[in-house]
Amino acid sequence: MTGAAVKARVEQVYREDSRRILATLIRLLGDFDLAEEALHEAFFVAVERWQRDGVPDNPRTWLVSTGRFKAIDVLRRRARFNASRPMLIAQLEELEQADWSDEDVEDDRLRLIFTCCHPALAADAQVPLTLREVCDLTTEEIARAFLSAPATIAQRIVRAKAKIRDAKIPYQVPTLTELPERLDSVLRVIYLVFNEGYSASVGNELTREYLTREAIRLGRILMELLPEPEVMGLLALMLLHESRRPARTSPNGELIVLDEQNRSLWDAELIAEGCALVERALTTRRFGPYCLQAAIAAVHAEAPTAGETDWPQIVGLYDVLLRAVPSPVIELNRAAALAKRDGPLAGLTLIEGILARGELQDYHLAHSARAEFYRQLGRVEEARAAYERALELTQQMPERRFIEGRLKALE
Template identity: 50%
Template sequence: MTRSAEVAAQVFREEREIVLATLIRQAGDFQLAEDALQDAFEAALAAWPRDGIPRNPAAWINVTARRRAIDRLRRNRTVADRAARLAELIRLDQQEHPATSEASMIVDDRLRLIFTCCHPALDPSAQVALTLRTLGGLTTAEIAHAFLVAEPTMGKRITRAKSKIANAHIRYQIPADDELPARLRGVLRVVYLIFNEGYSASAGDQLTRGELCGEAIRLGRLLVDLMPDEAEAWGLLALMLLHDARRGARTVSGGYVALADQDRSLWDHAQIAGGLRALEKAVRFRRPGQYQLQAAITALHIQAADPDATDWEQIADLYGALGRLSPSAVVTVNHAAAIGFAEGPRAGLDLLGPLLADPALQRYQPLHATHADLLNRAGDRAAAADAYRRAISLTQNAVERAELERRLVALAAR
């Protein structure tokens, strides 16, 4: 690879998101901005070897992308507000001294892009896909692979999301102050969904998908950079860092390794330290939230000297607080598991009872896996075996399924 090609590739990696966010604001169209940006990088690969690398490569890309957008708009006569968009892009191209500081505008553009990708009018799966495509820079093929769908299916999902933004006239803006808390929760949820799919893949033959964990953490860092006073953004970053620090120890030779059995020397202790610092920053705001509570629970697991030293009573208390703040079946299942260690398996089983009776949760795999483990620890082997078989039948991830099958076999051998 030539020096100019290396610089172009570096600018693409480091500046793509910033340039794209600004261009979407200027052009008013996701697809037009993406196409113009791609044109600009292709132009760089052609021009820089001939003319030399510009003094400010990112600025060169920014200006070239805007001019390519102007060219595309001039050729496309089907755009309804083509004249207005052209006039604005030409005005910006001729403007020498922007009224707003560049740094401030870049921050605003990136926030606008995040909130637009995660707009509540979009389907949750579309929010995730569009966020990864636009903010994460993943290709459609990479996103499709990560979520185990066909590339054309994912491509249509992303295209529909862009069309919905255009056709519904969804505004490319930061929400008003009174809308911000609810909208921020949606943004954090999308980033957390991306991380969860990376950390515990819902299907396939791998337990984790490192590229998704990495993208979610990168987005989490971006959020705290752009919104440093948001406690829950720090809480989510802490949670992801603390979980991801253990990723390398969760499997050995492709097999699942439970937390209590993990080789702690394989944990990323520098990342753990970063997660604890992020949690400390979140707590200082004195605005507790669900991600901060989950991060605090994870921190207790990590900070225990060994599995036997785990403070299960405090973990159970934190899950109780989380259930009051953000009630869900997921929280209750985890609370029951913690209660099972703090007070005994029968107490955990009592907490699971209402969930097991709920017809809507009959296909919720973690419920049956936790039920099986609690029954096993309570000595009810026949019922535990039934619960393990139920959990196995609902498990699509090959690594998790193999572990549940191992537990079932071990139970029968006792």
């Protein structure tokens, strides 16, 4: 392979497997920062060695081994400079003697998620830490997902890492008796990972398929561990959304809204699996927010055309969801459904009420929906102002081009 081809292969492995490798290194090393340093050292070495020796049959195993040996070298240097630290010597000896196999790697990310969502950590740090360490999202991307400041998110992540180290929080999947109380944070993490893949917060592409694929994989693993209704609901929700992926963008990457999608492109197998999970979860009568959201997605998926969508049923499901989880974002989604049932003025009235309370002021979808209702009502100047505000808040290029197209159409 040429040097360029090797570099491209290294970049591909980093993109697809770096977080699995990092999770294994964290388990082996017991230290987030040391594992991250070892990860980057391993990939740096790979660029040189793979050009000379060829790409190994199992790049992931090679990278874990290389990272582990690089970490051992770091610890040896530290031990030489500070031989009085018995804990450091013990850590080095344990690492040198540790056995591991590639079979362990598959579950390491799930172990890492549960570690990051440990109840000893602050609730507002669990999800950002997991998104950063498990999914390689930047601090800025996480901050946008949380509508928060990057500096705030960074501080939470640093404090959480220190807590894991100092409290010696175990790197393991909880027992079945501990699992339910830890489940809410884990489900939230997996869904945020999926959302970042399904609709990227920034960048030139609408979606990041590797993130949605990984979130669904983690959801399936969790289903095997704990087949509870909300786990079923989350997996169903992700599958039903993922089924629309082929129809969400044009061949040149432009955004296509739900009403205008070619439904023959939707993945029928994912829809069937998702709907079956929804039915299975709802029959337990112990369902929660994820099941309700999945039920809404199932109503969309089962409609042969946009015009045949059962909007009264969707509004009713949003009513139940809003009572279970009061949220301005859910209110916004309900407003969009209500507008389909009762007309744009009904939806606009609800959104104006949300914004008047000071909520969702910096959420571009609120202003975009508001602009769309103004446009449908023929209030062109108000629609233009709302679209311009949405454009100011949008950092994803396909969404920006979509809004720019709407603005141009107003002219």
